[in-house]
Amino acid sequence: MHGGHEAAEITAAGIGKAYGDFHALSDISLTIGSGEFLTLLGPSGSGKSTFLMILAGFEEPTSGKLHKDGLDITRVPAEKRAFGMVFQGYALFPHMTVEQNIAFPLKVQKRSARDIKRRVDDMIARVGLRGHEHKRPAGLSGGQQQRVALARALVFEPSVLLLDEPFSALDKNLRGAMQEEVRRLHQETGTTFVFVTHDQSEALALSTRIGIFNQGRLQQIGTPKDVYERPANRFVAEFLGDVNFLSLSSVKPTDDGAEGLFEGRPMRISAPGQAISAQFAIRPEHMVLFEQAPRDGNMLQATIGDVTYLGAETRFSLKTPGGIDLVLQMPTREVTGAFAPGRSVWAGWPANQGFFL
Amino acid sequence: MMKPSPIAVVLAFAVAVFLLLPLIAVIPVSFTPARFLSMPTGIWSLRHYQALIDNPAWLQATGLSIRIGILSSGIATLLALMFSLGIWMFRPWFSGLLFGFVLLPMVAPPVVSAITLYFFLIGLSKINSIVAYDTWIGVAIAHAVMIAPFAVVMVTVSLSQVDRRIDLAARGFGASVGQRVFKVILPTIRFGVLTAFFLSFVLSWEEIGVTLFITSIDAVTLPRMMWMGLRDNIDPAIAAISVILIVVVISAVLIKTAIAQREKM
Amino acid sequence: MTLDRLKPVLLLGPLVLFLGLAYFVPFLGVMQWSVTLPEPGIGQYGKAISDPLIHSVFLRTFRICLIVTVASVVCAYAITYVWVRGTPLQRLLTELCILIPFWISVLTRAFGWVALLSNRGLLNTWMQSLGIISEPLTMVRNEFGVVLGMTHFLIPFAVFPIASAMRSLDERVFLAARGMGASQMRTFWTIFVPITLPGILGAGLMVFVFALGFFITPAILGGGRSVMIAELIYLRIFQSPDWGLGAAVSVLLMVFVGVLLALLVRFVRPNRMLG
Numbered sequence: 001m002h003g004g005h006e007a008a009e010i011t012a013a014g015i016g017k018a019y020g021d022f023h024a025l026s027d028i029s030l031t032i033g034s035g036e037f038l039t040l041l042g043p044s045g046s047g048k049s050t051f052l053m054i055l056a057g058f059e060e061p062t063s064g065k066l067h068k069d070g071l072d073i074t075r076v077p078a079e080k081r082a083f084g085m086v087f088q089g090y091a092l093f094p095h096m097t098v099e100q101n102i103a104f105p106l107k108v109q110k111r112s113a114r115d116i117k118r119r120v121d122d123m124i125a126r127v128g129l130r131g132h133e134h135k136r137p138a139g140l141s142g143g144q145q146q147r148v149a150l151a152r153a154l155v156f157e158p159s160v161l162l163l164d165e166p167f168s169a170l171d172k173n174l175r176g177a178m179q180e181e182v183r184r185l186h187q188e189t190g191t192t193f194v195f196v197t198h199d200q201s202e203a204l205a206l207s208t209r210i211g212i213f214n215q216g217r218l219q220q221i222g223t224p225k226d227v228y229e230r231p232a233n234r235f236v237a238e239f240l241g242d243v244n245f246l247s248l249s250s251v252k253p254t255d256d257g258a259e260g261l262f263e264g265r266p267m268r269i270s271a272p273g274q275a276i277s278a279q280f281a282i283r284p285e286h287m288v289l290f291e292q293a294p295r296d297g298n299m300l301q302a303t304i305g306d307v308t309y310l311g312a313e314t315r316f317s318l319k320t321p322g323g324i325d326l327v328l329q330m331p332t333r334e335v336t337g338a339f340a341p342g343r344s345v346w347a348g349w350p351a352n353q354g355f356f357l
Numbered sequence: 358m359m360k361p362s363p364i365a366v367v368l369a370f371a372v373a374v375f376l377l378l379p380l381i382a383v384i385p386v387s388f389t390p391a392r393f394l395s396m397p398t399g400i401w402s403l404r405h406y407q408a409l410i411d412n413p414a415w416l417q418a419t420g421l422s423i424r425i426g427i428l429s430s431g432i433a434t435l436l437a438l439m440f441s442l443g444i445w446m447f448r449p450w451f452s453g454l455l456f457g458f459v460l461l462p463m464v465a466p467p468v469v470s471a472i473t474l475y476f477f478l479i480g481l482s483k484i485n486s487i488v489a490y491d492t493w494i495g496v497a498i499a500h501a502v503m504i505a506p507f508a509v510v511m512v513t514v515s516l517s518q519v520d521r522r523i524d525l526a527a528r529g530f531g532a533s534v535g536q537r538v539f540k541v542i543l544p545t546i547r548f549g550v551l552t553a554f555f556l557s558f559v560l561s562w563e564e565i566g567v568t569l570f571i572t573s574i575d576a577v578t579l580p581r582m583m584w585m586g587l588r589d590n591i592d593p594a595i596a597a598i599s600v601i602l603i604v605v606v607i608s609a610v611l612i613k614t615a616i617a618q619r620e621k622m
Numbered sequence: 623m624t625l626d627r628l629k630p631v632l633l634l635g636p637l638v639l640f641l642g643l644a645y646f647v648p649f650l651g652v653m654q655w656s657v658t659l660p661e662p663g664i665g666q667y668g669k670a671i672s673d674p675l676i677h678s679v680f681l682r683t684f685r686i687c688l689i690v691t692v693a694s695v696v697c698a699y700a701i702t703y704v705w706v707r708g709t710p711l712q713r714l715l716t717e718l719c720i721l722i723p724f725w726i727s728v729l730t731r732a733f734g735w736v737a738l739l740s741n742r743g744l745l746n747t748w749m750q751s752l753g754i755i756s757e758p759l760t761m762v763r764n765e766f767g768v769v770l771g772m773t774h775f776l777i778p779f780a781v782f783p784i785a786s787a788m789r790s791l792d793e794r795v796f797l798a799a800r801g802m803g804a805s806q807m808r809t810f811w812t813i814f815v816p817i818t819l820p821g822i823l824g825a826g827l828m829v830f831v832f833a834l835g836f837f838i839t840p841a842i843l844g845g846g847r848s849v850m851i852a853e854l855i856y857l858r859i860f861q862s863p864d865w866g867l868g869a870a871v872s873v874l875l876m877v878f879v880g881v882l883l884a885l886l887v888r889f890v891r892p893n894r895m896l897g
């Protein structure tokens with residue numbers, strides 16, 4: 001644990017941003033807990049960067065209030081907020097060396113030369129840039145530039161670190177490595193991280209909570225497990241991954257959920273606390289294939305269409321007797337020869353899987 | 358890559374000859390021995406070059422042009438730099454209007470600008486004798502007016518190539534306006550600013566359209582001196598000074614091209 | 623907070639104030655003569671439009687500017703084509719031929735033409751000594767000299783917008799055209815020229831606007847015999863003090879230039895030309 005970072009709690013209340021008639025953001029209310037790793041996720045143009053710019057103080061919201069640890073900072077300019085920020089495309093100072101780039105925020109704060117040297121050295125070591133101190137950004141690889149941007153944003157121990165799609169320019173392997181690094185830095189520093197991405201798996205892997213944006217509105221905010229397994233609406237459900245929809249008939253509430261019929265077959269769903277509806281949804285990897293009807297849980301009969309080999313997983317497209325198309329995904333090692341195209345099989349899942357929409 | 362056909366090359370060559378012809382024509386004329394402008398007869402002489410040295414007015418005019426050039430391009434570059442930075446950093450909603458306003462001296466017909474500046478300086482002459490008609494500072498101020506729009510264009514172009522996010526980053530780290538300008542923006546556009554200063558100097562050094570109207574006998578710049586020698590009976594010393602200026606320009610362009618070629622390799 | 627609000631003003635203010643005081647106010651002062659001198663009213667505009675002398679000067683100016691514009695754009699197109707697409711050596715040589723005249727002052731260049739073309743200039747002397755002509759040909763101090771000098775001055779300016787249009791061209795378009803069997807000549811006229819048309823128009827408008835306000839080159843190479851608008855304004859203001867008429871002609875010229883510049887901004891987007 002690195003001392004000195006004072007993580008802050010940020011509260012947004014009814015934040016809106018309009019450009020003329022166009023509402024880039026409408027009524028965003030959320031609290032970012034101290035030391036949290038919050039990811040803002042959403043399709044392109046959904047307003048993630050706009051919200052981040054408002055958090056950073058580069059843009060003023062047209063409505064709503066922003067509080068930091070209880071203090072109103074809505075009209076405080078970026079210079080005075082001093083949140084760390086990592087930009088898409090890094091935004092390193094091209095005329096400064098790695099060392100000078102990282103020292104910049106400390107120089108601005110007029111720290112003593114000794115203090116600056118110590119902190120910069122420490123930071124360079126922590127992001128693994130030893131030996132590159134005197135290079136300019138143009139002479140660094142993409143991953144190294146990314147590390148400089150992270151080091152520069154963290155070196156002055158900001159209470160909040162904002163990252164706008166920091167990995168979008170990196171290739172897949174480097175992305176994975178940098179995700180690890182960011183996660184480690186978050187744990188080490190204890191700073192509040194707000195991270196923007198439009199990559200779902202990145203969001204699920206890194207965050208303590210995820211806020212999902214669409215068309216300028218916050219659709220849902222919750223832990224990765226929450227938003228993935230209990231999405232608030234169809235948009236969230238579909239944005240986070242594939243999902244099968246089953247329309248139930250004769251739905252009746254039970255003690256811990258509901259029961260109903262799908263294509264004449266009874267279904268029992270245990271979904272405590274969820275609003276019951278006729279629209280039941282289940283993710284492909286939450287179902288398993290059986291040759292024989294399983295003894296318990298929910299099940300339905302289906303015919304296998306295509307089989308797609310994905311490495312660790314195999315993906316099946318199924319058709320129910322009623323003509324509904326489904327997708328199912330299961331570990332390849334559990335796939336047997338019986339699961340071939342054209343075969344009639346059973347798809348089953350435990351009663352506590354799936355959600356209502 | 359579609360290579361130019363022989364016809365295209367021949368046409369381009371013809372244009373190149375047309376562009377160089379008058380510059381080359383000056384050379385033999387500058388080495389004639391006659392007192393008036395005449396054509397080479399086979400006898401070579403350096404008397405027109407000697408005349409440049411013997412007549413202190415040429416040296417004075419050169420010195421004056423350099424002084425005016427430095428002062429006016431200094432003023433123009435500094436003001437243009439501040440202006441362009443202001444527009445770039447703060448992006449006021451009326452920036453289009455401001456641009457139109459500051460570019461006016463560049464787009465107005467020079468004769469209109471010349472009349473305007475003439476009456477401006479004549480007006481000032483009534484209240485002081487430093488920034489006035491036919492004084493070197495007066496000329497420098499008028500030149501600064503004329504070249505400031507060019508400096509604005511040059512600086513704005515180089516600012517437009519700066520990644521705005523580096524300025525945002527600096528702001529995010531709490532940098533003041535001064536720190537953003539001096540530590541982040543200026544170092545990245547310093548080459549553009551130097552170029553703007555250089556271009557401004559050259560524009561002032563060559564300026565004649567306005568200078569003609571705002572000077573008479575005291576503030577005689579080099580172009581003004583050449584103009585006097587060109588109007589009625591052509592002074593062959595003009596040929597000599599022209600050759601010198603041409604040689605200076607050719608050397609400068611060759612050096613610049615050589616550096617550019619080296620950088621390419 | 624108040625200091626923060628002041629910072630843009632401190633940066634933008636000095637140049638705006640400087641140009642406002644040293645240029646804009648006197649400029650408005652000169653412009654307002656057109657409706658106040660010799661007596662208030664728009665009489666000077668009526669005079670400027672109906673006076674046959676001013677008419678003929680306007681017409682001559684437009685004629686000269688038009689010829690100069692066409693000539694400089696055509697010449698610039700030819701040399702730019704080789705500058706942009708030639709072999710490295712061709713590029714280097716054409717670049718020198720464009721840049722050197724560009725940096726040399728208007729006076730030196732006009733003087734070069736005088737030395738070359740005047741009655742006792744190089745060309746006449748040479749042709750007479752070879753017996754090609756017996757009397758010197760008059761080539762300067764007339765409209766021909768003016769057109770020649772102005773074209774020479776303006777070619778380098780026309781080169782830059784054309785060059786940027788030619789550079790931004792997608793090479794594959796030609797490969798496609800050639801691949802479809804079009805000859806080089808045909809590709810040039812049916813593809814290259816139309817695609818670079820914005821650059822040609824931009825160069826043309828720019829040259830035309832520059833040419834309209836020309837004063838120095840016509841004064842030296844026209845020898846007072848073919849007066850253009852700029853010289854007319856000069857004469858009205860300084861020789862036969864007729865400030866109202868001079869100002870009215872200036873305003874008309876400004877309006878015309880303004881319209882052309884608006885066209886330039888509208889159709890060819892100068893920011894693209896700068897890049």
Ligand SMILES: Nc1ncnc2c1ncn2[C@@H]1O[C@H](COP(=O)(O)OP(=O)(O)OP(=O)(O)O)[C@@H](O)[C@H]1O
Nearest residue numbers: 019022024042043044045046047048049050051198
């Ligand atoms: N200055 C502006 N003027 C007008 N509209 C803007 C401005 N800035 C952003 N917008 C609009 O606001 C919307 C949200 O933009 P924003 O950049 O926040 O999206 P985003 O979620 O970050 O998308 P991406 O994933 O592509 O980065 C977009 O439709 C965009 O066009």
Ligand SMILES: [Mg+2]
Nearest residue numbers: 048049050165
């Ligand atoms: Mg974005």
